[in-house]
Amino acid sequence: MSHDELLALPTTVSVETAARAIRLGRTRAxxxxxxxxxxxxxxxxxxxxxxxxxxxxxILGIEPN
Structure with a gap:
């Protein structure tokens, strides 16, 4: 998931989306x-x-501008 994609996310996301961002599989998340x-x-x-x-x-060290 790119920096711009992470900044464009809504206030909350699914566990699957968060897992993709931190490079975890669905089950492991x-x-x-x-x-x-x-x-x-x-x-x-x-x-x-x-x-x-x-x-x-x-936790990813990404802050909005």
Whole structure:
């Protein structure tokens, strides 16, 4: 995922999108998300998991201009 793509992401993204950004596979991303051990803040909404984009950018060292 490119720098520009990361800056264009909405406020929250799916676990799959976050996993792609940090180069994790889908299954390897959902396991820690379910256990509360994902490297970014994860919000559970019903049966869905959403990753906070600002936190994702922070761990990747990407700041908006």
């Amino acid at each position: 959902y396991e820690p998300a379910r256990r509360g051990q994902f490297p970014c803040k994860v919000i559970r909404i019903g049966t869905s998991y959403r990753v906070v984009t600002a936190d994702l950018r922070r």
